[in-house]
Amino acid sequence: MSKRSARRSRVEAAFENLRNTIATALGAAENAHRSVLDECAQQEFALRIAQLGTAAAAREPGELGDPADHHLEAALDEALAERDRIYADWTETGPAQLNELVAEAGPGSAAEPFEHWLGRVGAGDAAHPPQLWRIGNAQVPDSPRPQPFPAAVPALDLSHLRITTDGVPETAETVVQNLLLRILGHFQPGQVRVHVWDVAQLTGTLPGLYPLAGAGLLTAHDPTRLDEMLETLSDHIRRIHASSLLGGHTSLRALAAENGHRSEPWRIAVLFGNGEALREEQQQQLQRIARNGLACGIQLICVDLSLTVSSAIESITLTGRNTARTSMTGPEAVVELDEPPSRTEAAKACSAIAEAFEARRARVRTFDDLVPEQLWQHRSISGLQAPVGFEEGEPVWVNLGDTSPHTLIGGPSGSGKTNFLYGMLGAMTARYSPDELELYLLDFKEGVSFAQFTPGRRDPSWLPHAQLVGVNVNTDREFGLALLRFLSEEMRRRAEHAKQHEVTKLEELRAEDPEGRWPRIVAVIDEFQYLFAERDPVTAEATQLLEDVARRGRSQGIHLVLASQDVSGIEAFWGKPAIFEQFILRIALPKARRVLAEQNQSALELPRWHAVINHESGVKHGNEIARIPDATGKDTFHPLQHSLWERRPAGSVPPRLFDGSNLPRLSKLADYRELTAPTRTPKALLGQIIDVTGTAATVPLGRSPGRNLAVIGTVQQDTTSVLGAAALSLAKQYLPGTIRFTAAGLLDEVTGSVDTITADLRSAGHDVDVVAFDDIEATLTGIAESIDSGGSAVPHVLLLYGVDAAQATLERKDPVTRVSALDHLRKILKQGPESRIHVLGWWRSVQRVKNTLGMGPVDDIGAWVAFDVHGQELMPFTAGQAVNWSPRARRGLFFDRSAHSRPEVLLPFDLESERGPEVPAPRSEQAEIREESCD
Numbered sequence: 001m002s003k004r005s006a007r008r009s010r011v012e013a014a015f016e017n018l019r020n021t022i023a024t025a026l027g028a029a030e031n032a033h034r035s036v037l038d039e040c041a042q043q044e045f046a047l048r049i050a051q052l053g054t055a056a057a058a059r060e061p062g063e064l065g066d067p068a069d070h071h072l073e074a075a076l077d078e079a080l081a082e083r084d085r086i087y088a089d090w091t092e093t094g095p096a097q098l099n100e101l102v103a104e105a106g107p108g109s110a111a112e113p114f115e116h117w118l119g120r121v122g123a124g125d126a127a128h129p130p131q132l133w134r135i136g137n138a139q140v141p142d143s144p145r146p147q148p149f150p151a152a153v154p155a156l157d158l159s160h161l162r163i164t165t166d167g168v169p170e171t172a173e174t175v176v177q178n179l180l181l182r183i184l185g186h187f188q189p190g191q192v193r194v195h196v197w198d199v200a201q202l203t204g205t206l207p208g209l210y211p212l213a214g215a216g217l218l219t220a221h222d223p224t225r226l227d228e229m230l231e232t233l234s235d236h237i238r239r240i241h242a243s244s245l246l247g248g249h250t251s252l253r254a255l256a257a258e259n260g261h262r263s264e265p266w267r268i269a270v271l272f273g274n275g276e277a278l279r280e281e282q283q284q285q286l287q288r289i290a291r292n293g294l295a296c297g298i299q300l301i302c303v304d305l306s307l308t309v310s311s312a313i314e315s316i317t318l319t320g321r322n323t324a325r326t327s328m329t330g331p332e333a334v335v336e337l338d339e340p341p342s343r344t345e346a347a348k349a350c351s352a353i354a355e356a357f358e359a360r361r362a363r364v365r366t367f368d369d370l371v372p373e374q375l376w377q378h379r380s381i382s383g384l385q386a387p388v389g390f391e392e393g394e395p396v397w398v399n400l401g402d403t404s405p406h407t408l409i410g411g412p413s414g415s416g417k418t419n420f421l422y423g424m425l426g427a428m429t430a431r432y433s434p435d436e437l438e439l440y441l442l443d444f445k446e447g448v449s450f451a452q453f454t455p456g457r458r459d460p461s462w463l464p465h466a467q468l469v470g471v472n473v474n475t476d477r478e479f480g481l482a483l484l485r486f487l488s489e490e491m492r493r494r495a496e497h498a499k500q501h502e503v504t505k506l507e508e509l510r511a512e513d514p515e516g517r518w519p520r521i522v523a524v525i526d527e528f529q530y531l532f533a534e535r536d537p538v539t540a541e542a543t544q545l546l547e548d549v550a551r552r553g554r555s556q557g558i559h560l561v562l563a564s565q566d567v568s569g570i571e572a573f574w575g576k577p578a579i580f581e582q583f584i585l586r587i588a589l590p591k592a593r594r595v596l597a598e599q600n601q602s603a604l605e606l607p608r609w610h611a612v613i614n615h616e617s618g619v620k621h622g623n624e625i626a627r628i629p630d631a632t633g634k635d636t637f638h639p640l641q642h643s644l645w646e647r648r649p650a651g652s653v654p655p656r657l658f659d660g661s662n663l664p665r666l667s668k669l670a671d672y673r674e675l676t677a678p679t680r681t682p683k684a685l686l687g688q689i690i691d692v693t694g695t696a697a698t699v700p701l702g703r704s705p706g707r708n709l710a711v712i713g714t715v716q717q718d719t720t721s722v723l724g725a726a727a728l729s730l731a732k733q734y735l736p737g738t739i740r741f742t743a744a745g746l747l748d749e750v751t752g753s754v755d756t757i758t759a760d761l762r763s764a765g766h767d768v769d770v771v772a773f774d775d776i777e778a779t780l781t782g783i784a785e786s787i788d789s790g791g792s793a794v795p796h797v798l799l800l801y802g803v804d805a806a807q808a809t810l811e812r813k814d815p816v817t818r819v820s821a822l823d824h825l826r827k828i829l830k831q832g833p834e835s836r837i838h839v840l841g842w843w844r845s846v847q848r849v850k851n852t853l854g855m856g857p858v859d860d861i862g863a864w865v866a867f868d869v870h871g872q873e874l875m876p877f878t879a880g881q882a883v884n885w886s887p888r889a890r891r892g893l894f895f896d897r898s899a900h901s902r903p904e905v906l907l908p909f910d911l912e913s914e915r916g917p918e919v920p921a922p923r924s925e926q927a928e929i930r931e932e933s934c935d
């Protein structure tokens with residue numbers, strides 16, 4: 001082949017190659033192009049399927065294109081596979097879970113079929129209401145395997161409801177009626193009130209519910225008077241905010257969950273509109289109610305009425321005669337609404353509710369109705385709430401807490417104050433355990449009112465919450481003072497603890513110190529005006545303390561309950577409006593004066609056994625009228641006390657009883673029981689001072705000047721009691737042989753007392769020299785001389801009964817030495833204590849003590865107890881300090897120069913009964929008598 005032809009064939013081959021390569025590339029491009037077109041067509045269908053919805057596309061593929069188009073087929077297959085994957089979890093577990101959830105959140109009538117409960121009156125717990133209420137069965141028709149599940153909506157204070165009809169208002173009525181029947185049937189009649197307004201109809205809306213109207217449970221509002229209904233609802237909101245929610249709770253629901261009861265009924269307002277807008281101001285008021293109503297238990301159900309609020313709202317959109325979509329289930333789920341019960345059945349059920357409500361309202365409520373079924377279920381963290389009476393069969397509650405810390409109760413004698421207190425205390429002690437509530441109870445009038453809360457001879461039970469019971473304290477105003485002092489001190493202690501936890505209030509302290517025991521304290525003072533009866537230092541201090549406790553008690557959980565037949569006469573009180581203002585809760589019994597605000601005359605018109613309960617400082621709009629059950633009749637309070645007593649915590653001790661009409665027993669006194677021998681610091685117990693713990697009045701008898709005691713007064717029973725108690729208590733602190741007693745009866749009439757004490761001391765193993773009148777000079781001379789020779793080897797106590805009776809004898813001077821026994825006595829008084837010799841003597845008047853002391857200093861008598869002696873007479877013995885004291889029967893005034901800044905009142909011991917037969921319980925005699933008369 002020529003060179004030329006060879007080149008040509010190479011060129012041709014190259015071209016051939018090029019052609020082949022181009023053809024291959026073009027083929028590949030065409031293939032790629034075709035595949036992109038296919039992909040594109042499928043994606044196009046996928047988009048349209050997504051727009052139409054997978055289920056709709058599967059049902060009607062023709063809507064999207066040629067059903068035979070394989071692109072459409074592929075897109076549909078992919079969409080269905082994707083849907084199956086997405087629904088897999090739901091299909092597997094969703095409906096079952098929802099069934100469970102609705103059964104749990106919607107117990108009883110909230111979700112069960114009507115036939116299970118309709119016609120029965122509900123008793124559901126209003127403090128823990130259902131969260132969901134069933135409306136029908138839903139399913140998602142477009143899901144791979146549609147399964148029914150319950151559709152339910154929240155109601156009451158959880159959410160409002162908006163219903164939009166599809167031009168079939170009857171279905172809306174059915175939905176609303178079913179829902180209301182479920183709610184009304186769940187709770188005690190009266191717990192839910194319904195308001196209905198229908199723009200189009202005067203009557204006829206919700207006909208099945210009409211039987212409720214007669215009982216006042218349903219109010220049908222005139223179509224032209226929407227304003228009235230909105231105003232009524234707004235009033236409720238205002239009132240609830242100003243009362244129940246003042247304590248810091250954000251909603252009635254939260255308050256009820258904490259208190260365990262609901263004091264306000266729910267109010268459901270159903271508004272049937274016609275799709276048109278309301279007037280601007282009506283719309284705004286409706287929005288306001290929607291915003292604030294739920295917290296106050298007011299729910300709106302708006303049908304074809306626009307409502308836009310930020311608070312919780314669910315919606316139901318009706319889509320046909322019996323179907324709907326709801327915001328709860330989402331737009332994919334179709335709800336088949338529950339078939340309503342027949343109109344007759346609905347009306348019958350509502351009649352039953354109305355009748356039960358009327359019966360509840362009319363029934364006579366008793367003390368037992370104040371007591372909850374389960375005892376001690378409440379916590380007092382934010383306050384104390386208890387029913388005290390009934391209005392139309394429904395309980396009326398009192399609230400002691402931050403907003404109304406203290407109570408003032410007024411009513412003339414016999415109007416039922418004590419009975420009211422019993423009812424209130426019963427309702428509280430039944431709800432709160434002794435770890436949540438402590439009681440301090442004081443009655444200034446004569447009688448035994450609170451004594452039954454302490455153990456008695458025939459009945460050993462006591463009220464486990466009671467720490468202190470004071471009865472017959474009318475003459476012992478100091479006991480009221482002692483209580484206030486105690487409360488003030490307790491307040492300080494609580495504030496101190498709170499500070500350590502860097503908080504200020506008891507409520508916060510309890511949160512910070514959950515293990516601590518911080519009960520609320522209720523201090524009741526019946527006939528408290530006695531405490532302020534005189535213009536004296538007691539009133540002055542009581543006023544000051546009361547002001548302190550009234551002002552600061554609120555944050556430390558200390559609540560005062562003051563009752564009086566006449567508050568108007570309490571000058572100290574009215575002069576200090578700051579005190580009075582703290583008593584926000586006012587309770588007025590029939591004909592009470594000045595307890596409520598001046599213009600509020602409601603107490604004057606009250607029938608017997610009723611009370612005005614007012615949590616707003618007595619202003620009229622705060623009035624609640626309650627009938628008060630009998631709490632003091634036979635077998636009312638006592639069975640409750642017994643149950644509470646049986647549940648008392650381990651280690652619970654009976655309350656201390658202070659009974660002004662009985663004297664204390666030395667042997668019962670803790671301070672006496674605790675004395676042991678030997679002791680380094682002997683002290684003589686003289687009587688009992690007036691305080692909340694029942695402390696002994698004691699005089700330490702150490703080796704220092706002035707450690708002698710003068711008992712001054714003419715009443716032998718009292719003075720010998722003091723000397724006797726002193727001797728017995730000293731005897732208990734020494735082993736036999738380590739103390740000496742010398743007892744001299746210088747008056748004929750004391751022989752018996754001297755003999756008794758001598759016998760008691762001797763039977764305890766002690767040495768006692770009994771000195772007769774004629775031997776007193778020699779005895780005193782001997783003792784005085786012993787001082788010069790080093791004093792007594794063991795403590796030596798001289799019990800001198802009626803020193804002044806021997807004045808003339810004692811003054812007689814020895815013809816040789818010119819020294820009298822009186823000089824010796826003075827020497828013993830002056831120098832004896834350092835040598836362990838102490839004089840415990842009785843003089844019949846202040847002057848006679850002075851006669852004994854002569855020109856010597858009164859300091860040699862370091863301690864004294866005076867009976868039937870006026871205060872001003874005692875001034876020389878208090879370093880010139882004025883003593884405000886008028887003698888009272890069976891009360892003395894006690895002063896120990898080394899310990900006191902001013903004298904204090906002393907109750908002598910009842911030593912005589914001490915030697916009588918043993919009586920086990922402290923309850924007062926009168927309580928026993930009353931108990932017996934009740935039997």
Ligand SMILES: Nc1ncnc2c1ncn2[C@@H]1O[C@H](COP(=O)(O)OP(=O)(O)OP(=O)(O)O)[C@@H](O)[C@H]1O
Pocket residue numbers: 411412413414415416417418419420445565609610628629630631632633
């Ligand atoms: N709600 C009531 N229902 C039935 N009886 C009552 C009621 N309240 C009080 N009583 C009875 O009336 C009488 C007087 O009641 P109470 O002692 O409580 O009145 P008071 O105002 O405390 O009177 P006083 O100041 O004279 O003690 C008692 O016999 C009591 O049982």
